Amino acid sequence: MSAVNATHDPALRSWVGSANRADTDFPIQNLPFGIFRRSGSGEAFRGGVAIGDQILDLGSEALRPGVSGVVARALAACAGEPTLNSFMAMGSEAWSALRAFLSSVLRSGSPHAEPLRSALVPQKHAEYSLPAKIGDYTDFYTSIHHATSVGRLFRPDNPLLPNYKWVPIGYHGRASSIRISGQKFPRPVGQILPKGATIPQLAPTERLDYELEVGIFIGTGNALGSRVAVDSFAAHVFGLCLLNDWSARDIQAWEYQPLGPFLAKNFATTISPWIVTLEALAPFRTPWTRPAADPQPLSYLDSAEIRATGAIDVQLEVWLETQRMRATGKGPQRLSHSTFRDSYWRPWVEPPRG
Numbered sequence: 001m002s003a004v005n006a007t008h009d010p011a012l013r014s015w016v017g018s019a020n021r022a023d024t025d026f027p028i029q030n031l032p033f034g035i036f037r038r039s040g041s042g043e044a045f046r047g048g049v050a051i052g053d054q055i056l057d058l059g060s061e062a063l064r065p066g067v068s069g070v071v072a073r074a075l076a077a078c079a080g081e082p083t084l085n086s087f088m089a090m091g092s093e094a095w096s097a098l099r100a101f102l103s104s105v106l107r108s109g110s111p112h113a114e115p116l117r118s119a120l121v122p123q124k125h126a127e128y129s130l131p132a133k134i135g136d137y138t139d140f141y142t143s144i145h146h147a148t149s150v151g152r153l154f155r156p157d158n159p160l161l162p163n164y165k166w167v168p169i170g171y172h173g174r175a176s177s178i179r180i181s182g183q184k185f186p187r188p189v190g191q192i193l194p195k196g197a198t199i200p201q202l203a204p205t206e207r208l209d210y211e212l213e214v215g216i217f218i219g220t221g222n223a224l225g226s227r228v229a230v231d232s233f234a235a236h237v238f239g240l241c242l243l244n245d246w247s248a249r250d251i252q253a254w255e256y257q258p259l260g261p262f263l264a265k266n267f268a269t270t271i272s273p274w275i276v277t278l279e280a281l282a283p284f285r286t287p288w289t290r291p292a293a294d295p296q297p298l299s300y301l302d303s304a305e306i307r308a309t310g311a312i313d314v315q316l317e318v319w320l321e322t323q324r325m326r327a328t329g330k331g332p333q334r335l336s337h338s339t340f341r342d343s344y345w346r347p348w349v350e351p352p353r354g
Helices: 069-079 085-089 092-106 113-119 144-154 230-235 249-255 279-284 304-309 323-327
Strands: 033-038 046-051 054-057 120-122 126-129 138-140 170-172 178-180 189-192 201-204 212-218 237-245 269-271 315-320 333-339
Touching: 046 069, 054 113, 069 085, 069 092, 085 092, 092 279, 113 120, 144 249, 189 249, 212 315, 230 304
Parallel strands: 178 269
Antiparallel strands: 033 046, 033 126, 046 054, 054 120, 138 170, 189 201, 212 237, 237 269, 315 333
């Protein structure tokens, strides 16, 4: 598991002033990775790290002097390609080394402050691309509350199927439909069986729904058919992002039988542009428990280490703000909130696939 180290020190401050504000999403203790370019520039997309309201351009030559070894190779991987795949494939040693280097050059008092000011790009002047080329995408029901709520939509008398408490339930999504948050997409059209009807009709969905989820990026894979122990997940998981799995519930209600969701779930999935590394989340790790009255995980899905630090205490919220609300001066409204630590299944119980 990733351990707390000097990069997590709550007393750290950055020479980037906006990173020290109480309301910032990107203090120096975070340092998430993404892919960006200046808006409208036509530049090549490249790696960057969010710090306050700025992006540190990992392609900047100002970062290169005096850098060698694994940090130099990690910087080159982030700067030279339009995705983070090569950097992610370097493994946890490289991830941690580059994070430590960036923390050192961005903190207050760093001699690199003045040279690196030219490497900052305001986030408001940037556009983003997917942080990685996503070859596969599996959606898991890690929250028993979510699984029950969705099941109740389609099976009011039997919302939670009996195997849920024994094995992580998932399905393969459509990797090609994943986009950065903020993208527009057409309202999906599919077969819908209206209430009381016996013949379905082709129509646009009238029950477009959101699903607040946490996306997990696998950095290093494994050979096809080989197994990865649950306590080894930190060597494979690069980081986490926010994910909205858009859903057409009226289409889903008709088509999901018997093999599960298809067109109702694969028309759009949007993710945040920033990946928060697993190491950055180390201070938020907390014990994971399963209600004593429920079945306990089989041994291959369980361990003392998972029980001790297998949950992540991150608060999650969904807010709604429409164009009409903005025009009338009405503030955004919170639709839901939860905490990631309450996941019924830890997000790393299934080994990453090659």
